[in-house]
Amino acid sequence: QVQLVESGGGLVQPGGSLRLSCAASGFAFPQYAMMWYRQAPGKGSELVARITAGGMINYVDSVKGRFTISRDNNQYTLSLQMNSLKHEDTAVYYCVTVRSGQNYWGQGTQVTVSS
Numbered sequence: 293q294v295q296l297v298e299s300g301g302g303l304v305q306p307g308g309s310l311r312l313s314c315a316a317s318g319f320a321f322p323q324y325a326m327m328w329y330r331q332a333p334g335k336g337s338e339l340v341a342r343i344t345a346g347g348m349i350n351y352v353d354s355v356k357g358r359f360t361i362s363r364d365n366n367q368y369t370l371s372l373q374m375n376s377l378k379h380e381d382t383a384v385y386y387c388v389t390v391r392s393g394q395n396y397w398g399q400g401t402q403v404t405v406s407s
Contacts, residue, residue, distance in 0.1 A: 305407050311371060311374070316369065377405045381405050384400040
């Protein structure tokens, strides 16, 4: 079955960096688009970044120039490099894919940006 396991979250000061990783299994990872979503306290989920199977990338405007999404199709790993973090980046970050019309989410990893 599809499994997505995120790691790399934590507490960081404003201006700092974190790198999130997502280990994927149970499906043909190289053939699917992968996404990072986040959900801040009291808010709905937000698509942060998306990378297609062919490597096309999109970001939400608020993270452009600060976040970088990448994938390793040999290791079945999705990453999100987050630089210049801001208070408003505080959220639970989820690795997501869509397969046969169904969304699959990981368990999430908490990112807290605070001084």
